[in-house]
Amino acid sequence: MNSPDTAASALDANLAVALDALLAEHSVTRAAARLQTSPAAMSRTLARLRRTLQDPLLVRAGQTMVPTPRAQALREEAAAVVQRLGALLSPDTGVDPATLRSTFTLQAADLVGAALAPGLLRLAEQEAPGVSFRLRAEELEAGPALRDGRIDLEVGSIDHVDPETRVEELVSLRMVAAVRPGHPLTEGALTPTRLAAADHVAVSRRGRFTGPLDTALARQDLRRRVSVVLPSHLAAMALAARSDIVCLVPAALPGAAASPLTGDAVALGLHLLDMPVELPPLTVGMAWHPRHAADRAHHWLRNAVRRTLAPGQGPGRGTGQGPGQARAADH
Incomplete structure (x- = not known):
């Protein structure tokens, strides 16, 4: 011994x-x-x-x-x-994206996923051809899913994170009303009364009829009519393009570069109207578990998301718990 x-x-x-x-x-x-x-x-x-x-x-x-x-x-x-x-x-000094052979799983609402996919695929083709992406709908509770590795990154309005989760804000957007060309609201000034009198579609994964717009209208003793609730932003925009339904969509703040999140509304030919009431901004960010903080492959992924949704901007300020921003679109 x-x-x-x-x-x-x-x-x-x-x-x-x-x-x-x-x-x-x-x-x-x-x-x-x-x-x-x-x-x-x-x-x-x-x-x-x-x-x-x-x-x-x-x-x-x-x-x-x-x-x-x-x-x-x-x-x-x-x-x-x-x-x-x-x-x-020795510290991990870096990774050549061209050598990566990874599949990244991201969770995002359909509107965010539709904006993300083209940019991520373009960057992967240019820099990391061995990388592929799996985008999931907002079907998992993000905290446990990030913790146990079922998703690598959550992208969207981050309002339900665990204390240890890292969060980075990417872009702030304003909400606007999207209607079909020739819609009655496109003629003349859009007032709170005219907006409330129109038929609306609400977007909610939980089936809710009310959201921030209802709160803003209630301050002026107004109430809108929500004709239908849909779980998908893209479905709501498609409905607005073929009817007199009003749909809320995110748009860039005044003076900011155009956001890829509004691309689908433009592609559908929707007319975007400034809101006559004040709504809270929509903050889109990304969240990840701290075990990935120093991982160079995950660093490439985060940078790719950043370049896609917030081109020309550096890393966001937030690195701690999410500030409880409003959910995407209506609620």
């Missing part, structure tokens, strides 16, 4: 580094200089190695020291172990 000193020495990585230096230099003095320690300390380390390996390792031959057969047999293995230790304990 090994002595306590022998067992402890066998687990000391510094001994492997010292052994490599001693076998490379064949000198206590030169090995000490190589590791920037004193000859006396290196001599004590050599004594520990001899006890651990039960071999003298280096023996004097005149004015020099020569390795024993056991030391010669250990030379290449010791060097390889030290090299692996160096790689293991």
